[in-house]
Amino acid sequence: MAHPDPITLDDARVLAVLAPGESLDLADLARRAELSERRAEHATARMIFRGLLAYRQIHGTGVWEMTARGRGWANTPIGRATLDIPGFAVADRESYEPSDTDERTYR
Numbered sequence: 001m002a003h004p005d006p007i008t009l010d011d012a013r014v015l016a017v018l019a020p021g022e023s024l025d026l027a028d029l030a031r032r033a034e035l036s037e038r039r040a041e042h043a044t045a046r047m048i049f050r051g052l053l054a055y056r057q058i059h060g061t062g063v064w065e066m067t068a069r070g071r072g073w074a075n076t077p078i079g080r081a082t083l084d085i086p087g088f089a090v091a092d093r094e095s096y097e098p099s100d101t102d103e104r105t106y107r
Contacts, residue, residue, distance in 0.1 A: 007082055010035055010043040015052065015066070016083045019074045023058060023065040 007015075013033040018024065024032065030040035044064050047053040052070035055062060066074065073079045 005046075008043070008046075009085070010039050011046055012082050012085055014040060014043040014047060014064075015070065015074065016085055018053065018064065018066045019071075019083055021066075023063040025061050025063050029064060 010033075013035060014029060017029060017032045026037055026040060026044075029044070030037045033040055033043075035043070044053055044055070047070070048055060051067060052073060053064050054067045055064055057063075074083060
């Protein structure tokens with residue numbers, strides 16, 4: 001059986017922000033996850049493919065939120081460990097502004 005692609009740090013940041021039951025648009029999600037919008041969008045696409053996130057419209061605004069599968073995964077030992085990101089306090093996301101250095105490409 002092939003192993004799925006690993007969850008990246010960007011993916012974990014997005015999931016950590018949404019884990020408390022949040023529904024956020026891309027701009028808010030990126031800001032709170034300390035990612036550029038491009039990186040947040042790529043992470044959400046990967047997590048939608050895995051079935052951990054869902055996209056829907058709320059009052060005309062597109063938002064991302066965790067699915068039941070995502071919430072279940074977040075409550076497993078590996079999920080909790082993955083979302084426990086050192087130095088990343090989700091409660092303090094208001095002051096972050098992404099910079100051009102956030103646009104790194106990893107190979």
